[in-house]
Amino acid sequence: MTTIQATVPLTKIAQQTRAAASQLGVLSTEAKNQALEAIAQALESAKEEILQGNIADCEAALAEGIAKPLYKRLQLDEHKLRDAIVGVRDVAKLADPVGQVQIHREIDNGLILKRITCPLGVLGIIFEARPEAAIQIVSLAIKSGNGVILKGGKEALRSCEAIVKAIKQGLSQTSVHPDAVQLLTTREEILELLHLDKYVDLIIPRGSNSFVRFVQENTRIPVLGHADGICHLYVDQAADIEKAIQITVDAKTQYPAACNAIETLLVHSNIAAEFLPQVAASLQANHVELRGDERTLKILNHISSATPTDWETEYSDLILSVKIVDSLDEAISHIHTFGSRHTEAIITEDLQAAATFQALVNAAGVYHNCSTRFADGFRYGFGAEVGISTQQMPPRGPVGLEGLVTYKYQMTGDGHIVSTYTGANAKSFTHKDLI
DSSP states (O other), rough: OOOOOOOOOOHHHHHHHHHHHHHHTTHHHHHHHHHHHHHHHHHHHHHHHHHHHHHHHHHHHHHHTHHHHHHHHHHHHOHHHHHHHHHHHHHHHHHHOOEEEEEEEEEEEEEEEEEEEEEEEEEEEEEOOOOOHHHHHHHHHTTOEEEEEEEGGGGHHHHHHHHHHHHHHHHTTTTSOOEEEEEOOTHHHHHHHHTTTOOOOOOOOOOEEHHHHHHHHTTTSSSSSSSSOOEEEEOOTTTHHHHHHHHHHHHHHSSSSSTSSEEEEEEEEEHHHHHHHHHHHHHTTTTOOEEHHHHHHHOOTTTEOOOGGGGGGGOSSEEEEEEEEHHHHHHHHHHHHOSSSSSEEEOOSOHHHHHHHHHHHHEEEEEEESSSOOOOOOTSSSSSEEEEEESSSOOOOOGGGGGGEEEEEEOOSOOGGGGGSSSSOOOOOOOEEEE
């Protein structure tokens, strides 16, 4: 397999990536889409090698006692790989985010200002065990004109090597230089990558709370990402019981290792006696362990007691904490205290309650009568995502193409000078928008 050799300095690799990214950044939409199709075809051709690499990764991880949630993320079967390849082609269908004119303004006669979107440059992506994330990230990077340096989890090393090998082979037949995509293979390279602020323009870490904070504290490069995914589902007193049960089960069990799965269920006291026994039966049928507060235990006396730590824990597993609240305000207060600003949801037929919840809850995604599991770039129609950001400043939520471009101001004149517009006889600007 093609991997980065230890004898090649990471600085040199970063320089090569930036040079390739500079060429990529000015390619036409057609050329970038051709590169994405070449990647998709190369991944299809390398399917068996990729899947065999993943089997080897999984066997090694099990032997080392990998945690159950991480193991689920690591597994890459034929269906996951197929969906990832479909995602590459979906990205090709999206509008090109580069070269969009956001402002076209006449400053004065013959003096024209434009604000035009352009690539960020080079992305440094450090991600968890999910090997298919490499495919999603590369497709978005190529379409947005960015080079990318990948560092996957050690658990997914063989999978990522096979994936990146196929991607590079695909790119070798296109206008995109294969150096635009690089893979780091050792843990030691992470800290070195974080120090390459001269060559890397954005770091996107995808991992534990402690790891994201480590990244933030050890680099001068801008960091985009989220630490925790502590998501809540609030079942209001005006909820439709059947609808609430279906959504709760989906939000917890559809893929419990995902960061958009719920970790806490909040239930209004007026509906708790009717709702909790029914939802508990459905959840336990799906092997979910329930942990309740004192009021919940009086209704569901066969479950374990929740501790203060449970309210601030991202289980990433089939465990769910349950708390009874007396009002919408109390539910919102709990979310503001323990939530991670990822995705929160309310189940209610009361439109005013839903509007209040969506207005007051501070999170990247605030949903009404649907599962938190929809918080995903592919489901949003972004084609894929490089990660989910819970920061207050944009980009926020699932980050697709629009989060991977910046902009520049271009001005064209005909001998214009600033002194013309200052002093006693200063000329006025026209400031006329042309679009």
